[in-house]
Amino acid sequence: MTNVEATSIYGEIAGKKLFLLLLIASAIVLTVIVDVMTGPAPLSLGEVVSTILSPASNDQSFYVIVWTFRLPVALMAVVIGAALGLAGAVMQTILNNPLASPYTLGISSAAGFGAALAVVFGMGVVPFADAVLVTGNAFVFALLCCMMIYAVARLKRASSETLVLAGIAVLFMFDSLLMLLQYLGNPEQVQAIVFWMFGSLTKATWTKLGIMAVGLLASVLIIMVDAWKLTTLRLGEDKAKGLGVNVERLRLKGFILISVLTATSVAFVGSIGFVGLVVPHIARMLVGEDHRFFLPLSALTGALMLSAASILSKNVVPGIIFPIGVLTSLIGIPFFVWLIFSRKRGYW
Amino acid sequence: MKLEVRQLTFGYRTVPVLKDVCIDAGPMVTAVIGPNAAGKSTLLKCLSGILKPEGSILLDGKDLKEYKSDELLQAVSYLPQDSASNAALTVFEAVLLGRLNSLGWTVTDEDLSLTLDALEKLGIEGLAKRPLNELSGGQKQMVSIAQSIIRKPGVLLMDEPTNSLDLQHQLELFDVIRTITEDNNMTTVVALHDLNLAARYADNIILLNCGKIEAMGSPGSVITEDMIRTVYGVNARVTIDNEGIPQIIPINSTRYCGPGK
Numbered sequence: 001m002t003n004v005e006a007t008s009i010y011g012e013i014a015g016k017k018l019f020l021l022l023l024i025a026s027a028i029v030l031t032v033i034v035d036v037m038t039g040p041a042p043l044s045l046g047e048v049v050s051t052i053l054s055p056a057s058n059d060q061s062f063y064v065i066v067w068t069f070r071l072p073v074a075l076m077a078v079v080i081g082a083a084l085g086l087a088g089a090v091m092q093t094i095l096n097n098p099l100a101s102p103y104t105l106g107i108s109s110a111a112g113f114g115a116a117l118a119v120v121f122g123m124g125v126v127p128f129a130d131a132v133l134v135t136g137n138a139f140v141f142a143l144l145c146c147m148m149i150y151a152v153a154r155l156k157r158a159s160s161e162t163l164v165l166a167g168i169a170v171l172f173m174f175d176s177l178l179m180l181l182q183y184l185g186n187p188e189q190v191q192a193i194v195f196w197m198f199g200s201l202t203k204a205t206w207t208k209l210g211i212m213a214v215g216l217l218a219s220v221l222i223i224m225v226d227a228w229k230l231t232t233l234r235l236g237e238d239k240a241k242g243l244g245v246n247v248e249r250l251r252l253k254g255f256i257l258i259s260v261l262t263a264t265s266v267a268f269v270g271s272i273g274f275v276g277l278v279v280p281h282i283a284r285m286l287v288g289e290d291h292r293f294f295l296p297l298s299a300l301t302g303a304l305m306l307s308a309a310s311i312l313s314k315n316v317v318p319g320i321i322f323p324i325g326v327l328t329s330l331i332g333i334p335f336f337v338w339l340i341f342s343r344k345r346g347y348w
Numbered sequence: 349m350k351l352e353v354r355q356l357t358f359g360y361r362t363v364p365v366l367k368d369v370c371i372d373a374g375p376m377v378t379a380v381i382g383p384n385a386a387g388k389s390t391l392l393k394c395l396s397g398i399l400k401p402e403g404s405i406l407l408d409g410k411d412l413k414e415y416k417s418d419e420l421l422q423a424v425s426y427l428p429q430d431s432a433s434n435a436a437l438t439v440f441e442a443v444l445l446g447r448l449n450s451l452g453w454t455v456t457d458e459d460l461s462l463t464l465d466a467l468e469k470l471g472i473e474g475l476a477k478r479p480l481n482e483l484s485g486g487q488k489q490m491v492s493i494a495q496s497i498i499r500k501p502g503v504l505l506m507d508e509p510t511n512s513l514d515l516q517h518q519l520e521l522f523d524v525i526r527t528i529t530e531d532n533n534m535t536t537v538v539a540l541h542d543l544n545l546a547a548r549y550a551d552n553i554i555l556l557n558c559g560k561i562e563a564m565g566s567p568g569s570v571i572t573e574d575m576i577r578t579v580y581g582v583n584a585r586v587t588i589d590n591e592g593i594p595q596i597i598p599i600n601s602t603r604y605c606g607p608g609k
Contacts, residue, residue: 003461009476010460013438228451234435235445238428239492241398243448244421288436288479292453 008252017293020286024300028078031307035074036066036313076204076268077310077324078303079212081275085302086216087258088225088276089283089295093230094254095160096237101277102262105167107142109174111266114141116181118194134196136265142263145170150255160237163255163270176235199270199325201310208268219261220299226250227291234289272325274332275302281339349502349535350374350408351395351425355395358394358401365390366401367559373537376531377383379550380539381570383580386556388539389402389429392505392541395537396426407503421449425501427492429508429539433480439491440476443467446495466498469531486517496516497528504529504536510545522549543596555579568594 036048043051043065050057051066084102091100102108114137122133152166182190223230229250232240237247265272283298307329316322357364365387380388394401397412397420405412407423415423417500425446435442442456444463451459467473472490480488489509496504509525510518527537527547540546546553547567555563555570557579563570571594576584585597 003457003464006460006464007457009440010455013440013477014455210484226449228445231435231437231441232445232448234437235433235442236428238398239433242396242426242428243445244417245448284436288441289436290437290441 009073014293017287017297018289021293021297021300023147024297024304028300028304028307031304031311032074032078035077035307035311036070038311039065039070040218040319041065072204072206072209074199074307074310076201076209076212077306079209079216080201080265080269080272081279081302081304081306082211082299083216083219083302084272084275084306085263085283086219086223086295086299087265087280088302089280089298089331090230090254090258091276092280093233093289093291094251095164096233097164098281099159099277100164101274102258102265103271103273103276104171105163106145106169106171106174106260108257108266108271109171109178110145111138111263112193112197112271113174113178113181114138114144115196115270116142116178116185119192119196120185120189139263139267142266143259143278146256146259146263147172150252150259153252154260158223160251163251188236188308196270197208197325198323199272200321201269201271201313201323201324212264212268215261215264216299219257220295223254223257224292224295226253227295230291230295231289270325272306274336275305275328278332280334281336350406351503351535351537352409353395354404354406356391356394356401356403356405357392359398360390365559366394368466369403369556369561371554371561371564373535373552375529375533375535376551377479377526377536377538377549378552378554379546380537380554380556381541381543381546382556382562387559388556389507392426392507392537392539395503396424396505398426408445418449422499423501424503424505425496425499427496427504427509429507430511433488435480437480438476439467439472439478439480439483440464442480442491443494443498446498449563462498466494469497469528470494485512486514488520489513489517489521492523493521493528497532500532502535504534506536506538508539508541510540510542518545525549543571543576547594547596571596 033045033048037043037045045061047062051062052071053184055063055067087102091102092098115134118134118137122137138337148170149163149166153163156162169191185193208346222278223320229240229245232243233250240247279302283294283301287293287297306328309331312323313324313327314328351371351373356366358370364467369391382388382392390399393399395405407415412420432509440463443466444451444459446466447459447462464473467476470490470493472487472494475483475487480491485493497509513521522545525536525538528534534576538550550567553565553567553570554561555575562579563575568588571585571586573584576582576586576596581602583599583602585599589595
């Protein structure tokens with residue numbers, strides 16, 4: 001049975017959202033191309049497009065610049081941005097908290113501590129494994145942090161308040177441990193730690209990009225299965241339960257997924273603040289909270305934002321790549337404040 | 349749908365909340381009244397299947413425990429207290445969520461036309477494209493009801509649906525509740541604080557006090573000056589109006605609060 005009126009009402013609601021998804025997706029293609037064009041040796045649009053489309057038939061130097069140096073970085077910006085945007089969106093929904101972001105729960109601090117631990121105590125011990133050690137340690141500690149929060153949540157029922165409070169406790173613990181390491185380390189080590197904490201896409205390689213992309217894709221598939229349930233959760237916990245949602249299980253599943261996603265991101269590129277916090281708010285304003293649209297749009301918006309930040313990071317100071325983590329926060333904060341003040345409708 | 353509750357007992361941890369509750373309710377509006385912490389909300393949560401009590405709850409003679417979760421969702425719809433949400437969803441999307449257990453990745457024609465039906469039944473189809481957070485309290489409550497009846501449940505459970513509504517909206521909401529109950533032959537159970545609303549709109553009243561059923565029956569038989577004094581600790585005047593509906597005028601508390609003695 002087709003009800004013409006119902007179909008047209010819903011068509012109008014969903015059509016707008018689909019259009020925005022496509023719009024942002026095409027904007028990302030554009031920023032990626034511009035990102036590849038920008039750098040110490042500027043390339044033209046034609047050069048970039050032809051080198052990407054047919055790598056073999058072009059000038060060898062173009063090939064090296066595009067495929068070895070710039071494309072992994074440009075795509076890493078997209079993938080990391082998407083991962084952080086998605087993680088933030090899921091986080092805000094399952095914790096029912098507009099301030100939640102992957103970093104609010106201390107995952108970034110834990111990763112920073114892990115990296116610092118490797119810098120202060122590990123470097124030189126395994127001379128060829130410096131990079132692996134720092135990245136690996138960051139990842140392990142980020143996961144450790146998530147497991148601690150998870151354990152606390154398991155002991156008490158996984159209510160959103162418990163998760164947030166446990167996360168904040170963990171955040172302070174790792175922050176102070178990180179400070180302790182900086183106190184103990186020598187000036188070179190402290191500088192290495194600080195540099196790592198800045199966050200930088202230049203650490204990108206095709207291998208890291210591959211791992212990150214596969215992880216992101218798997219996460220999207222896993223979480224999108226629960227899109228309707230997540231939407232229902234926004235109506236309130238009791239109502240979701242009344243509609244048959246196993247709220248505790250949904251929360252823990254989402255939480256584990258976000259943890260892995262964030263841990264990988266932070267381990268590969270360091271702390272890139274604010275994307276996970278701001279992006280879901282933008283996505284929510286654009287398409288609302290039907291999670292079938294909200295989650296993909298959060299991912300795409302995050303990708304667009306970080307891709308744009310990547311372009312900007314090469315242009316702020318000519319010849320120098322400005323730390324992207326600093327950029328996202330500096331631009332993010334005024335934008336976020338504007339978002340709060342200009343918002344007419346309160347969703348929380 | 350026939351709802352029978354036998355020897356229902358429930359406690360959070362070791363604190364007993366409901367003791368040996370027995371209820372019979374049929375397709376009509378049943379109001380559950382009682383003072384704060386009497387166990388009204390807990391009773392509704394037990395009936396909805398969210399809490400697992402001891403004793404038995406029978407729907408059309410079949411025990412709730414024997415229902416599959418999908419069947420149960422189809423049969424019973426539960427509307428929690430203060431359920432108004434500020435989610436960034438349109439009214440149409442929010443009502444659609446009432447069909448959560450049958451929603452697929454894409455929305456079907458059936459989903460859409462049932463959603464519009466539910467909106468039309470409550471006369472709020474004009475709000476379909478409005479975002480939830482722009483609605484008034486009364487409108488939000490209507491959306492919640494639309495969301496509950498979209499599954500065409502046999503049993504509708506509502507916890508304080510008139511909370512924070514003004515007088516006119518309270519009356520209108522109960523008119524709607526009565527109409528949908530009669531039209532769909534539903535067994536509607538409403539937890540309620542307002543005795544006058546309960547007296548006017550309920551066919552049957554269950555009085556709960558400290559987890560036990562104190563009285564059950566028609567409004568006239570349950571709501572008496574005596575009952576209000578013993579259960580609520582309030583001196584009140586109860587008069588029967590010319591429609592046979594008891595009217596409650598509270599006078600004062602039976603316990604003395606204030607300076608001196």
